Amino acid sequence: MVAVTPYNMPRDPLMGANHLTAVRWILAAIVALGHVFLLTTGWEPIRIHQWTGGYMAVNGFFVLSGMLIAKSLDLRRDLKIYAASRALRIYPALIILLLAFVFIFSTMFSRPGGIENIMSGEIWSYVGRVLLLGDPQNAPGGIFAGNLEADFNGPLWTIRFEIAAYILAAVGFALGILKNRWLTVVTFVTVQVAYLGLPLVMDVGTLSAGVMPLMRLSAAFLLGMCLWQWPRARRPHWVLVIAAIAAFLWLGAGFGGELLATLALTGVMLRFGLSDVAHAPVVALPDYSYGIYIWHFPVMQAVMFLRPDTGPLGLALLSTPLWIGFSAASWHFIEKPALRLKPRARRTVAAPSIGTEDNRPMP
Template sequence: MLGWKFWLNICSYDPARGEQTLDPNPQLGHSAVGHRPDIDGLRALAVLPIVLFHLGVPGFGGGYVGVDIFFVISGFLITQRLLSDSHLLRFYERRARRILPALMVVLAATTAAASVLLMPLDLAAYGRSMIATLVFASNFHFWSEVGYFDEPAALKPLLHTWSLGVEEQFYILFPLFLMFAIKARRSLVVVGMAATLSFIADAWFVTRSPALAFYWCPFRAWELMLGACLAMARLPAARSWEAAAGFLLIGIAVFGYSEATPFPGFAALLPCAGAALLLHAGGMQAASPLRWGAAVFIGRISFSLYLWHWPVIVFYRYLWGEPDAASIFLLAGLTVALSTLTYIFVEEPVRTRRRVSSIARFSVVAGALGVLVGAVTLGDCPVVSRRKSLPLKQRRWTWTLTCSIATTGLPRKPQPGNFASSER
């Protein structure tokens, strides 16, 4: 019944049921309570380029900037929440209800798949990354692996959780910082200065230690604080050109950037500025595509979509290599289906505090137990050698064959993987 109601809501979307946030008001800043479906649309504009980039769809070489758009949105929304309700325990409780249920379910499913599909070395690496994800430190974990027996990034099922680590670390520290800034009666100035320092450090490190600038929260914090400043500022009424400029800046980044682009640093200014412009001008006619039903639908499942898409792609690559065009459609459809089910039966009931269905309760509890068992089991998985990960059909065990066949011109000592002779 819940799923049927969800589809009815999507097909006949009512803006009054959209993302509850604080309406941009030209006289009151962003302090009037309201609902903004355009924020769901902006989430869709963030997550779709990420998925298409990871699927290897041509033309989306800069799709990874969708993460930066998410950062700006998150900073904007949590600051509005904190300004309207400064009770920290309630804030952290809302964050937990928003993030943990879906994360536990996806981690449990990913762990089950990893235990079946991954080879021992890769399974041990997965176990370590899962523990880091559980404590929201996967950004530090993946940063520490750079350049040290680094497994190919395309074959790490939890690599995408680095952004959750950045956000959660920001969520823990920023409310305390904001309270200090408010007491100093210069909240916008203090947060703006902190964002500026973070950006300067990011721009400096991106050419000297790119991995540090990419993964560490202090160098990404300016993106979230940009959204925070937007939420605190008393801005004049938005103009129509702002929405057009926002789409343009994001489009330049998505279609013009590539993996070779030094990032984040100055390059991150385009998608972040574009996101800020669209947040400010979300109610304008020029931003109406963000309020289309399809965009709102993708935006509402965007968190689950982000969680599911990468493990699905990684396991496919692990088994069969890079997907062809038909496989891309199949993977995209599977990801959307899993995300929709997770949103309907897990995310939405828990987030809205409705009477949680037995499916949701079972999914979350089973997910948490599965993750706990997986963490204990895989976190201490012995590793006997280090080998580069390859698609499963190309992988072979290293082994020694000893035989008594007389041969010439071959090593007399058994060699791994060689048909060599041996004296008895």
């Protein structure tokens, strides 16, 4: 077990040892498991009502991200360091993935393929588009041609929304909106109501393709930011968590089902991720989740390109050791060294702006 805070003071798991890395592993694995079926059958059977496991896992990622980003902004309060840290977390591994796309995937796993693809303007245009937060959802240069899903790396679509959330969160803190607990809640409710309500009053198909995903993921991100502002909400009683799960199982197919699913998932993540007792082997897990997220899909696609008749079980058995290996290499040789380059600054001596009562250590 990991020791609790000295002097017999109750600990706040978010401020010390916790299981959030393990939660991210689980979320990334759920996304990958859904794609095992999607790439072989065209259908994700892991779902409750209409909500697939992968869809909800993405929401879960954004809830956790919002909570941790709010913590970073509130404790450090240095936007230059914040920007550098976020860039170092996202871009080094993404750049390596895109170089693999150019020099390996486009030459060996495309039709007609070949070394000439390295000089293709279409290939490099895709690289630039992804790095500049454009739409990554296609397969330039005939990559993975003939596969059931014609996409190089579908999960990359969320990265531009993640970066947009980072930027908007920084702006909100700079303006003072997201430093205030009540304004944070009001912002979350406003975005959530807009996301739920717009389809009731207009044809959202007429909106730009990114509007509804941005609202969806911003609502999840803001929910996480609210959790930072309200520490006691990070410790929901199991009765509340079970009630949220029951409400989703009963009402999740109707209006507001996604919100119920996100609340239920958030409750489970908080109970496990911010457990009263931190188990050392779980705390010590290396953070492969980002690597899993960005590598599993192209690796699975490559297996399907070489063995198009592979079923879900076969794809899982053949691809999982590969994408776990790539994820491990990404963490140990790219992501972790890049994170060591983050600028360091002393935390502000001022208490976080989350109110005096809820700023006390958690019971």
